[in-house]
Amino acid sequence: GEEEAGSDTDTSGSEDTSGEDTGGEEEAASGDEKLYIPIISKGFQHQFWQAVKAGAEQAAAEFDVEITFEGPETEAQVDKQMEMLTAALDKNPDAIGFAALDSQAATPLLQQADGDGIPIIAFDSGVDSDIPVTTAATDNKAAAALAADKMAELIGEEGKVALIVHDQTSRTGIDRETGFVEQIEANYPNIEIVDVQYGAGDHLKSTDLAKAILAAHPDLKGFFGANEGSAIGVVNAVKELGKDGEIVVIGYDSGMQQIEAVRSGVMAGAITQNPIGIGYETVKAAVDAINGKEVPASIDTGFMWYDNTNIDDEDIQAVLYE
Amino acid sequence: MSSVLLKMEGISKGFPGVQALSKIQLELRAGETLALVGENGAGKSTLMKVLTGIYQRDEGKIIYQGNEIEVPNTKAAQDLGISMIHQELNLAQDLTVAQNIFIGREPRKGFGLFLDEKELNQKAQALFERIQVKLDPKEYVSELSVAKQQMVEIAKALSFNSKVLIMDEPTAALTDSEIDTLFEIIKKLKADGVGIVYISHRMEELKRITDRITVMRDGEYIGTVDTKETTIDNIISMMVGRQIYNTTSPIVDSGNNEVVLDVKNLNRGKKLIDINFQLKKGEILGFAGLMGAGRTEVARAIFGADPIDSGEIYINGELVNIKSPSDAVNHGIGYLSEDRKRFGLLVNMDVKSNIAIASMKDFRSSTGFTKENKVKIIAQEMVDKLKVKTPTIDQEIRLLSGGNQQKVVIGKWLTRDSDILIFDEPTRGIDVGAKGEIYKLLNQLASQGKSIIMISSELPEVIRMSHRVIVMCEGRITGELTAENTSQEAIMTYATQREEISR
Amino acid sequence: MRLPIRSGALQQVLAFASLIVLILFFSLASPNFFQFSNIVGILLSTSVIGILALGVTFVIITGGIDLSVGTAMTLCSVMTGVFITFWGFPTPLGVVLGILFGAFAGFLSGLAVAKMKIPPFIATLAVMMIAKGLALVISGTKPIYFSDTPEFSQIALGTIIPGLAIPNAVWIFLIMAIFGYIVLSKTVIGRYTFALGSNEEATRLSGVNVNRWKIIIYSIAGLFTGVAGVLMASRLNSAQPALGLGYELEAIAAVVIGGTSLSGGKGTMIGTVIGALIMSVLTNGLRILSVPQEWQTVVVGIVIILAVYADILRRQKA
Amino acid sequence: MRLPIRSGALQQVLAFASLIVLILFFSLASPNFFQFSNIVGILLSTSVIGILALGVTFVIITGGIDLSVGTAMTLCSVMTGVFITFWGFPTPLGVVLGILFGAFAGFLSGLAVAKMKIPPFIATLAVMMIAKGLALVISGTKPIYFSDTPEFSQIALGTIIPGLAIPNAVWIFLIMAIFGYIVLSKTVIGRYTFALGSNEEATRLSGVNVNRWKIIIYSIAGLFTGVAGVLMASRLNSAQPALGLGYELEAIAAVVIGGTSLSGGKGTMIGTVIGALIMSVLTNGLRILSVPQEWQTVVVGIVIILAVYADILRRQKA
Numbered sequence A: 001g002e003e004e005a006g007s008d009t010d011t012s013g014s015e016d017t018s019g020e021d022t023g024g025e026e027e028a029a030s031g032d033e034k035l036y037i038p039i040i041s042k043g044f045q046h047q048f049w050q051a052v053k054a055g056a057e058q059a060a061a062e063f064d065v066e067i068t069f070e071g072p073e074t075e076a077q078v079d080k081q082m083e084m085l086t087a088a089l090d091k092n093p094d095a096i097g098f099a100a101l102d103s104q105a106a107t108p109l110l111q112q113a114d115g116d117g118i119p120i121i122a123f124d125s126g127v128d129s130d131i132p133v134t135t136a137a138t139d140n141k142a143a144a145a146l147a148a149d150k151m152a153e154l155i156g157e158e159g160k161v162a163l164i165v166h167d168q169t170s171r172t173g174i175d176r177e178t179g180f181v182e183q184i185e186a187n188y189p190n191i192e193i194v195d196v197q198y199g200a201g202d203h204l205k206s207t208d209l210a211k212a213i214l215a216a217h218p219d220l221k222g223f224f225g226a227n228e229g230s231a232i233g234v235v236n237a238v239k240e241l242g243k244d245g246e247i248v249v250i251g252y253d254s255g256m257q258q259i260e261a262v263r264s265g266v267m268a269g270a271i272t273q274n275p276i277g278i279g280y281e282t283v284k285a286a287v288d289a290i291n292g293k294e295v296p297a298s299i300d301t302g303f304m305w306y307d308n309t310n311i312d313d314e315d316i317q318a319v320l321y322e
Numbered sequence B: 001m002s003s004v005l006l007k008m009e010g011i012s013k014g015f016p017g018v019q020a021l022s023k024i025q026l027e028l029r030a031g032e033t034l035a036l037v038g039e040n041g042a043g044k045s046t047l048m049k050v051l052t053g054i055y056q057r058d059e060g061k062i063i064y065q066g067n068e069i070e071v072p073n074t075k076a077a078q079d080l081g082i083s084m085i086h087q088e089l090n091l092a093q094d095l096t097v098a099q100n101i102f103i104g105r106e107p108r109k110g111f112g113l114f115l116d117e118k119e120l121n122q123k124a125q126a127l128f129e130r131i132q133v134k135l136d137p138k139e140y141v142s143e144l145s146v147a148k149q150q151m152v153e154i155a156k157a158l159s160f161n162s163k164v165l166i167m168d169e170p171t172a173a174l175t176d177s178e179i180d181t182l183f184e185i186i187k188k189l190k191a192d193g194v195g196i197v198y199i200s201h202r203m204e205e206l207k208r209i210t211d212r213i214t215v216m217r218d219g220e221y222i223g224t225v226d227t228k229e230t231t232i233d234n235i236i237s238m239m240v241g242r243q244i245y246n247t248t249s250p251i252v253d254s255g256n257n258e259v260v261l262d263v264k265n266l267n268r269g270k271k272l273i274d275i276n277f278q279l280k281k282g283e284i285l286g287f288a289g290l291m292g293a294g295r296t297e298v299a300r301a302i303f304g305a306d307p308i309d310s311g312e313i314y315i316n317g318e319l320v321n322i323k324s325p326s327d328a329v330n331h332g333i334g335y336l337s338e339d340r341k342r343f344g345l346l347v348n349m350d351v352k353s354n355i356a357i358a359s360m361k362d363f364r365s366s367t368g369f370t371k372e373n374k375v376k377i378i379a380q381e382m383v384d385k386l387k388v389k390t391p392t393i394d395q396e397i398r399l400l401s402g403g404n405q406q407k408v409v410i411g412k413w414l415t416r417d418s419d420i421l422i423f424d425e426p427t428r429g430i431d432v433g434a435k436g437e438i439y440k441l442l443n444q445l446a447s448q449g450k451s452i453i454m455i456s457s458e459l460p461e462v463i464r465m466s467h468r469v470i471v472m473c474e475g476r477i478t479g480e481l482t483a484e485n486t487s488q489e490a491i492m493t494y495a496t497q498r499e500e501i502s503r
Numbered sequence C, D: 001m002r003l004p005i006r007s008g009a010l011q012q013v014l015a016f017a018s019l020i021v022l023i024l025f026f027s028l029a030s031p032n033f034f035q036f037s038n039i040v041g042i043l044l045s046t047s048v049i050g051i052l053a054l055g056v057t058f059v060i061i062t063g064g065i066d067l068s069v070g071t072a073m074t075l076c077s078v079m080t081g082v083f084i085t086f087w088g089f090p091t092p093l094g095v096v097l098g099i100l101f102g103a104f105a106g107f108l109s110g111l112a113v114a115k116m117k118i119p120p121f122i123a124t125l126a127v128m129m130i131a132k133g134l135a136l137v138i139s140g141t142k143p144i145y146f147s148d149t150p151e152f153s154q155i156a157l158g159t160i161i162p163g164l165a166i167p168n169a170v171w172i173f174l175i176m177a178i179f180g181y182i183v184l185s186k187t188v189i190g191r192y193t194f195a196l197g198s199n200e201e202a203t204r205l206s207g208v209n210v211n212r213w214k215i216i217i218y219s220i221a222g223l224f225t226g227v228a229g230v231l232m233a234s235r236l237n238s239a240q241p242a243l244g245l246g247y248e249l250e251a252i253a254a255v256v257i258g259g260t261s262l263s264g265g266k267g268t269m270i271g272t273v274i275g276a277l278i279m280s281v282l283t284n285g286l287r288i289l290s291v292p293q294e295w296q297t298v299v300v301g302i303v304i305i306l307a308v309y310a311d312i313l314r315r316q317k318a
């Protein structure tokens, strides 16, 4: 059914040249067809993005709009994301949800969308530009800083800690790494960060990575995994080496194995964002923008710390996904 | 005339496990043709490769035009005026004839930036006219038959205008008329003062065109004789150091035997037109014809190597459906290809695997394991029987000399024990002694009741060996001769009987 | 079906039919496909991979393979950023040096293959890793932006013909394709490329300095990588140091779909262009049809098999 | 240096020396390297890639290549999850079916290569994409957990010899290596593997049913992929559908570092094992030394070149 989204726009050829804002509105107003809002994310195959997608689909059903959801395979593929955005623009959408891998690189396309009167809703992380109508995002740096505080608390503010991060160059990877590292360096002089390695979010690679770090630093006290795959890697490594309980493991995001690790105590706790909320708010804001309603300049979807004391709380359960 | 052009002294060269050359000497004069003969694996090719910079000698001296020289690579040899026609074809299949000949010396235009293809083809054409060969400069080498490719090699070597020209079995793939052309060329070159080293296993050629003959055996220098003052028998005994098998074969009458293979109305495009013939039990059926007559095509079609458009094949009276070589082999047919490098050898496998490959069913236990011991025993038997010169049966076949490779491929089909054997140019590149062995073998096989198709471009061989001879021309069978009325003239008459009025 | 083409070269490129079929299919399936801006978008998205593929074509025809093009391209982007943004070189100089850096990387691969006799697969795999690491090291694992040189982004996205909304990247792709065609078909370099792939030993025995030419051919392939790197950086207005892994397979796939044989000796530049177009038409078309992303890869895989198989069938009949 | 080895086979594997040098170097550089648990960790981390590499060795010796092993492995993981978790099959049955599914995927690649005559690179590239997409489609882009079958994770991580803390995955790797060795060296399949790689046409003209054997060989390679998939799923106690891309290059690199020639006809299983170990010793050692990750790839690239070059030099001297 998704193909039909485009099929009412045969006339778009002429429209492209003639209309600016008016063209878009005319179409939105005149057509009986559903509004079409493509969501270009930073990824699609990882659990986190699937949760964002679920939230977006939930909103799409609620507001009766058509969405598509896609993203490149890795967060390095800035150019692939540009192509997805280009193709999305060619489908004459009513609005676009966009999580920029590199906002500077995306600027020309965003300007083009702006020129065509297509509202852009940024999500997941900010776009350095005033074009997006609003941004629905987590403050990853602050979230990672919270993880650092928890880590410090749990290891008694001294000792060695290490990090497995999913990506060395992506916004989320950088923010979580620097958020954690800066917080430790600024506030906990007795904690030493001995190693930061990058596992591409690949569970197996992250496991072997974490094991090597544990071999190199037998006296490690804490380990932070900066996304689901990295966190599970750390959990696996600790379990395989029989060090559960000896090392404070802190994770990020959720997923069944992480939830289980928190419950069983292998993982001390983790930070969760609200991916479903991100997806939902993005589509909601898009619909509001199309309909000319007021939208706030930014929507903080928030983050939370969970451990086995609060994991069954209602507000936590609402943002966890399996 | 006859000033010494080139002298090699005390040349030795060893490979792991093989001392290919020990203290060889050779002297070549300007304007002469020096034959270099010896059994397969005697070291002829190796000696010439040392001369042209492909191998580096372990010891010895090379004196060229009075100066001692080093030949670090082929380019150096070419610059010195020494070029070689290799025994194995060495052409870039995806380039055209002209492109192959002038590779490394392409005419340029536009400040040397661009190729001048026109000039290239013209130069090639001029060369072909000068040496009188019929080749199209623009044709891709991959489209050419082996014989034509050999002509390309020859033309390429001649294009260097070298002072020393080495020909390593240049006629192995040629038919008589082409050989005549080549010999004309050789005569002209001699007149120009070029020294030619001529390697061949065809004894009758030596008398025709060589001035002196140097004989090698087992990597050692035996002696050099004037061609006029010696006999072929003398040379052969120098080569082999023993008596060889007498080639007159008792032809057993097979005329009334039952038909084992009956080919009816075989057609394949324009290459094979209405091929009909029968092969009887215990018969050696010769196939003669000029280059490109379609003999190989017939063999490949029967063997299932190429698809056919129409036609029926009966084996022992039963219609069979042969779609692939494995069908053919299952029906008891074996095929020895004319191009052993491309179609015969598993180049980097050992001798024993090459012998066993067509008969793996016999070397396989019920659980799928190879019976390694049996492979070894049979391979060793075969190597002994065919007198293959190899250090062990574990030697990689690419390290054997050309003739010995051919023997191994024959051994493969003997191991398989097929009832119908198609031998396409079986003695190509094989020394006289071994040729005799192979003739003996063919006769033995026939008398054991095997049926043999022998395709050969050497008319004396066809005439001597065959019970019957089928002659082809341009994809058709133009004649059939019985042993009594076969003669070179009769074969040539049929071989040139072209179809003129078919449109 | 009658194609508006008479050239012998094009008819050899059997993949062409598959491309036409794909374009027809998508045009019928979605009105958004055969729109000027979408076609331009396809051409634009073909340009980088296409230029990489053109370079790889040389290497593959020699019978080699080049796995390094993806990350080497990234390294060239980064170096261009270093020259222009870090060191403040004038843009044209920075661009030229960025391209030459690609040739230099190719030169090193060529050296490893020709002189050290390392199989191309391994040599270029190693170069792939080294380039990937160096791109991160040199850039400090951060993108380098060309903020102070707005003209830089015009290299890819400006339009040289006023009024015709075709970005320069497309013209550059075209120019590189023609350049590749000329080098491959009209120069000695091209001749030796085929000769090496056909029969390296025979070429060597003909007195050709095989090693030298191999190095030259790899360097030329590297030149294409350099151009792709600059173009990529210009298009993103930044050098993204983590990009590029996996592009080598896309480029090689384009080359092979275009009829170049991985065993060497056979291939055409026009084939590579068509191969690259098939890949991007396919990706774009599926996106336009909003096929779910996980299905897209399945469909691309199947279409590649079918396209190549169709060619093989046609070739057999011919 | 005197090595404690007399076997002729091992001495042929020239890469062995590089492995020893690496191990010595890391042992001297860090006291944490040559620890029992770290060595076991290295072996464990070699097991999945190693088993993939063993399978690919067959295909490469035939002169082909298999790019699909990474994602096909993932698909096998997912299918194992489907069998055991979704459909509730008993674990042993699910495991066997998961492995057989790998053989089936190999069978399909083999069919495309042998019957459709699609070049292995393209055929397996397509299968790579198809497998990648299908893994996502079938799993619903979600991991499948083996929560109800705790015994499943014992396949990789249990220890069969009580008291000896060596996980089963290591033994499985060893068993697969021996199995691969036997098939390659002692059976008819192995003989045909070499024959196909040596000269396919000559093999065909020897009456060998080349197509059938090719399909069998690809299926066997697929069997290894299946085992790797099950092992991977067991180790992660879940089938992760997005994993696996890029593993094929690591596996192929291991094979080639181990001395198997990409042009076919030459290769050994022990070489592949050593090649895989070189890769994982290198990665592990560099991590133990806390070399920054961007430098790690650079170093791995350089070491690969040096290791292969050292072999080539030794081979020339021999």
Ligand SMILES: Nc1ncnc2c1ncn2[C@@H]1O[C@H](COP(=O)(O)OP(=O)(O)OP(=O)(O)O)[C@@H](O)[C@H]1O
Pocket: B015, B016, B018, B019, B020, B038, B039, B040, B041, B042, B043, B044, B045, B046, B047, B087, B389, B399, B400, B401, B402, B403, B404, B429, B431
């Ligand atoms: N590269 C090599 N490595 C090992 N042994 C070799 C190599 N080249 C040749 N030989 C061996 O050296 C010996 C001489 O071989 P050569 O090719 O020179 O013989 P030939 O006289 O040309 O024989 P033929 O008439 O069969 O061509 C043979 O035993 C051969 O097996």
Ligand SMILES: Nc1ncnc2c1ncn2[C@@H]1O[C@H](COP(=O)(O)OP(=O)(O)OP(=O)(O)O)[C@@H](O)[C@H]1O
Pocket: B142, B143, B144, B145, B146, B147, B271, B289, B290, B291, B292, B293, B294, B295, B296, B297, B298, B338, B457
């Ligand atoms: N590989 C090939 N590709 C294209 N044409 C070929 C090929 N091989 C042979 N031909 C052509 O097929 C025809 C029949 O050749 P074939 O090899 O069967 O002849 P033949 O009688 O066996 O002669 P000979 O083997 O002495 O060359 C000739 O026109 C030849 O040029």
Ligand SMILES: [Mg+2]
Pocket: B044, B045, B046, B087, B168, B401, B402
């Ligand atoms: Mg010889």
Ligand SMILES: [Mg+2]
Pocket: B295, B296, B297, B338, B424
């Ligand atoms: Mg013939």
